[in-house]
Amino acid sequence: MNKVVVKKIEDKEIVWFKNSNSYLVLEPIAAAILLKINKNNSLEEIKTWAFKKITAPKKVVKKFIEDIFLLYTVNNTLKKEVQNNSGTYKIPTKYYSEKYYSIHNCIFKIQFQTGFHLLKIHPIFAHLETESQNKFHFNYTIFDDKDFIVFFKNDAFIGKWNKNETHLFEGKLSMHLIIDIYKKPETDWMGVFHASAISNKKESLLFLGDSGNGKSTSLALLNANGFDCIADDFVPIDNKKNMYTYPAAMSIKKKSLKTLLPVYPELKNAVEYHFKKMNKTVRYLPPKNINYHLKLKCKALVFIKYNIEVELEINSISKIDAFQQLIPDSWISPLEKNVSVFLEWFLELPCYQLTYSNNLKMIETVTKIFNNDL
Template sequence: MINKIIKRNIENKSIVWFQDNNEYLVVAPLVAEILSLLNQNVDKQEITTQITKQIDITYKEAFALVIDIETLLISSKETNSKSKLLTVIKPTSFASIKYYKIKDLILEVKYASDIEISLIHPKFAHLETEETKNINHKFEVFSNDNAISFSVDDIIIDTWSLKEIHYFQGKFSMELVQKIHQKDENQWMGVFHASAASNGTNTILCLGDSGNGKSTSLALLQASNFTCLADDFVPIDTSLNVHSFPSAISIKKNSLETLLPLYPELKMSAEYHFKRLNKVVRYLPTNNHNYSLKCPCKALIFIKYQENSDLIINKISNITAFEQLVPDSWLSPLPQNVKIFLNWFEKLPCYQLTYSNNKKMISTVSKIFTDEL
């Protein structure tokens, strides 16, 4: 067998998952069928004969199609693993040590320099504590001119090129969420680049490209008595519950005028300049304080703020939503969790929401929560 695959038909397409590189592909059902047959080592000539009975093409054309599709299985084995030559020597002393309290957890994080602090601390600054006894876990973050590493409880987790800073930040958050909720990585279905608002019973995930307004929408929903479960990093376990994540909501500079009347504390909050991302942000602590809340996901909303736009809400196909969701997500590489994810996603309502009026947006999201839409 060349590769292990899982396939699922959704709407008029097929989603195929390749185990070797944990990659998903949306293809026509015929392509998925051929992939499955190839994966079962069915003879290519036999597959070709089956194709000619299903579609009106010549045997030669069908055989060429099978060969082309076979390359998908082979190429899926070619992973983009980073060089294992990357090493960062752990320093003998650290520039800063900070302590964070999350629920009953006390976390010590040692930063080698201001560079590492800037990558992690701003979004967790509201959790900083002076309690330094009974530390539950110790994180250490250190880098050189080429790479960055971090350890958890004196065990090196990994090392990344400085071009892969977002992978480091994602792994840091993953280690943190495992400690908070006492779940191993294999107990998580996935982590989504989204904003999660809850009514206490269910959760709605707001998604969209950077700058579309998902974090601002979350802050507006929070001001309307919804609970912020997570911003940017939304973990969902294999029981299909969205869990709390304690980072603050990132507020871009162009959202301040809208949010200052609701959150006057933003006026005095620290401003952070992220040159690599070309953005200036402030951080708004969430109204979720014990981080124990977890709720199932009610729907996905691909949200976009567009000046002077009428409110437009449309249900979209799950395939369209899937193609937007997956590239920015971490999804479990375990086959049993892949099946859980596909079962979950297939039944999930997905919407596209464009708005300029904040009250109408809040009202529309409320109606999705209460099945009034």
């Protein structure tokens, strides 16, 4: 069984390591050596081959090959995972809060043991809250066990996370929501991207960029100008390359209020949340026209950035630059078949850098991308 997958990207090679589910961009000669290692070629066989291919002193070539061997070994050493036994946890009988949410014809009951748990999850789904129900489809239970957050679903243990890894817990809970909303197991999802996504009802665009670059503000402006919001911050794509709606509210930072209040006056009275650890203050804006039946292909990746000094600039960027920006904030399925789909999906998409301060021109440019008018 292959322990690596290699795919050409411009003049480089993308290498995926199965056991660590990690990616590297390498020079072709390094990738070729990795493939030989993966085929169980001996060190001596590889050296004989490399001496003919690499113009360098033999001492340098030997060291290079040894470094590649080490890289291969490190990335294909399985990490020992702590075995979590659900029998060791006693599910609480009392909770700080119990909330019910109506999402795509399903009722979710979520039990929060503490106010901290409630603050991490409830605000982005508050617009989906419904009255207490005698019947529900899914019961999510969140509680503390010493230094860990524990997550159960329908009395089945899902996992536990150290309290300084709450983002991993939030990611797992979000993954289970899309599994339950769309009735598709985790094995059917290609990946989830820390991004925003919009559609023109026929195709979608994925907006990427560091936190604070303006993804959510751009999404909100586009949502107010005829485009549908697919997702903000958590964009799921299945292994058929279809993008799905994730119904969380858009996270609007304080600095964006001046721009958005004229088109979303409801933000003026929206509850403000302060997250000290992340040093941010936000309000939440429910997306317009949530449509759970959309299954859209992605037309392009757009790395977006608000810059007061730039009215509007859009340029194609290299696949290598795009890949290195995309991977760190993404969850990609660890299954080899899904990895292959992901790499095909990425390599067939155009990639742009869009920098702007003029909102109208940004909206016009996005329209041009959809209409192939760039």
